[in-house]
Amino acid sequence: MSDRKRYAVVGLGSRSAMFTKALLGDYAEKNELVAFCDVNQTRMDYYNNKYSQEVEGYKPVATYKPDQFEKMIAEMKVDTVIVTSKDCTHHEYICRAMEAGCDAISEKPMTTDAQKCQQILDTQVKTGKHLTVTFNYRYAPRNSKVRELIQAGEIGDVVSVHFEWLLNTKHGADYFRRWHRDKANSGGLMVHKATHHFDLVNWWIGSQPAKVFALGGLKFYGQENAKARGVTEFYERCHGSEVGLKDPFGLNMENNKELKGLYLDAEHEDGYIRDQSVFGKGINIEDDMAVMVGYQSGATMSYHLTAYSPWEGYRVAFNGTKGRLELFCQESAYVSGSDDDHNFARNVSGGSPYEVKEPTQLVLQHHWQKPILIDIPQSNAGGHGGGDAKLLRDVFEPGTPDPLKHAASHVDGAMSILTGIAANICFQTGQPVDIPSLVKFPEPEAACV
Ligand SMILES: NC(=O)c1ccc[n+]([C@@H]2O[C@H](COP(=O)([O-])OP(=O)(O)OC[C@H]3O[C@@H](n4cnc5c(N)ncnc54)[C@H](O)[C@@H]3O)[C@@H](O)[C@H]2O)c1
Known part of the structure; x- marks a missing residue:
């Protein structure tokens, strides 16, 4: 095994690419990307396929689901975990990484509420591991x-x-x-x-x-505000909606390779809908x-x-x-x-x-x-x-x-x-x-x- 620092990335949405591209490009000499972890297999496969086509010599990295996180760290001898998952899950992976002996790098926000913040602070002191928060x-x-x-x-x-x-x-x-x-x-x-x-x-x-x-x-x-301004036509999501496709706020994922590959083609696994109406309910x-x-x-x-x-x-x-x-x-x-x-x-x-x-x-x-x-x-x-x-x-x-x-x-x-x-x-x-x-x-x- 080389002496390069070994990284796993948790949360393979669009933001993860900033880190993975850097690991595969400018910083590849001293660092190595070794594993992905996500609830959604399609997104992990998307990046493995993309980099296989775009990065010379790229070998798809091992992929793991959240319940295999510690297994991933042990099997792939991970030194540092990069956390780019949904915000409310950051604390979980930061703490699990530090408990398993890794340093962690987390996207902002470090976490979303005081209780989760306390858990991170306590775990950091208990483990002595290093946590970087990336304030670009x-x-x-x-x-x-x-x-x-x-x-x-x-x-x-x-x-x-x-x-x-x-x-x-x-x-x-x-x-x-x-x-x-x-x-x-x-x-x-x-x-x-x-x-x-x-x-x-x-x-x-x-x-x-x-x-x-x-x-x-x-x-x-939100729907109430739009109604108060006189809007009468509503839709739940842009994809497949005539009203959505006329809305300047509507996001059309169909005509973009990344939005389609990462989100539209992946939603059957976890129901993550990327193009909801901003004037919808909820x-x-x-x-x-x-x-x-x-x-x-x-x-x-x-x-x-x-x-x-x-x-x-x-x-x-x-x-x-x-x-x-x-x-x-x-x-x-x-x-x-x-x-x-x-x-x-x-x-x-x-x-x-x-x-x-x-x-x-x-x-x-x-x-x-x-x-x-x-x-x-x-x-x-x-x-x-x-x-x-x-x-x-x-x-x-x-x-x-x-x-x-x-x-x-x-x-x-x-x-x-x-x-x-x-x-x-x-x-x-x-x-x-x-x-x-x-x-x-x-x-x-x-x-x-
Ligand atoms: N610093 C910046 O300027 C900047 C810019 C964009 C995003 N971000 C941060 O990056 C993170 C990701 O943002 P994004 O836009 O890529 O979001 P995204 O929704 O595209 O990606 C989030 C990923 O997390 C995964 N995920 C959700 N729940 C999970 C769980 N329980 N376990 C493992 N994976 C899980 C999703 O499947 C998805 O692949 C967010 O925390 C966001 O705040 C920072």
Whole structure:
């Protein structure tokens, strides 16, 4: 057996490909992909067939069902498990991997509720194994620059943060087509999506959340909202529906090889329907959310997430004791598994708020000084503003210098979801939540950022 590090991947949906392609390509010299695990055999076979055709010398890897997970680790001598399954199952595989002697790498969110989070924290301390949570957004050059400037003290102590994130009617809608629409699966967008944003703030300002208050609801998607706006024609899923095929929100899986192979052709096994109507019944997550956060440092944040915007991107501003930093960023909306707009029933290209020369703008202003437009290194290779490619280097080539502390641990993973978990509690109770009441960090003490 070679001395390459051996990886198994759990959850063979579209996101898994970022990791498997890296293991079979740029990072193959020191790393090896050895096994797949999923509830769905068709999806595991899809990737084995795809890579057999596309990657020279590829031999299909062994495939296992969830009840064979420990067998897989033993038989395939797995060193590290990469978890890219449905969010609410992450804790199970992270803990089983660590209990079986492996390190784990988990996609965000680390998990979906406080109880599962506690299980991960306890298991990590008990086993001493390493858990990495892959926060790709930290690595996007614009976001790294913000961290660099704040860390260098350019605006002094951060006193307050204003943060608005917009998901457009193409990308934002995708969370209402499939499993994410049920909070039990995803923790809702406060956990599934905002984990990225809350992690960025924790990392940018070098602090942890202490208190949260939030209001939110389903205001645009869902059948009741559509009816109230006068919509009269409904459908359950796009596939095979005349109404669905006319709906700009409808996803047409038939004409895309990946969507068809991974989802449409696989649904007979587990009933996973990828193209449900966003105006159907049974959605119990929010699409519009307002959150206030108090941090341990004394800073405060007002945050808003909207999932039905005409354009996609974010604005964030930091008020500090020496000045202010403002980032504006338009993003291109991407729907997992699709290739471009023709996968939608009608052309639904994402719009922009207005024509701008630079889709990203970072402005620093010291008190009494003129604003300075900050140069941002351009790197659009790979997804998430160039973040995915840089993240993969950190994950598969550990030891790379990391002065801005991009690499995120289980503590960062926990801190990033606790704000969203607290917000979910606020939606129910209307009361603020103290973050320390949610989980107990076992010894050794939490030492984030
Ligand atoms: N960092 C990012 O920017 C980013 C982007 C996309 C997705 N993600 C994350 O990646 C993960 C996967 O997302 P996706 O879009 O590929 O979803 P997906 O639905 O396409 O894939 C999920 C896979 O998990 C499998 N699965 C479900 N239940 C399982 C179980 N009990 N045991 C084993 N496998 C199970 C499904 O069969 C499916 O193959 C999610 O956690 C998501 O949050 C992160």
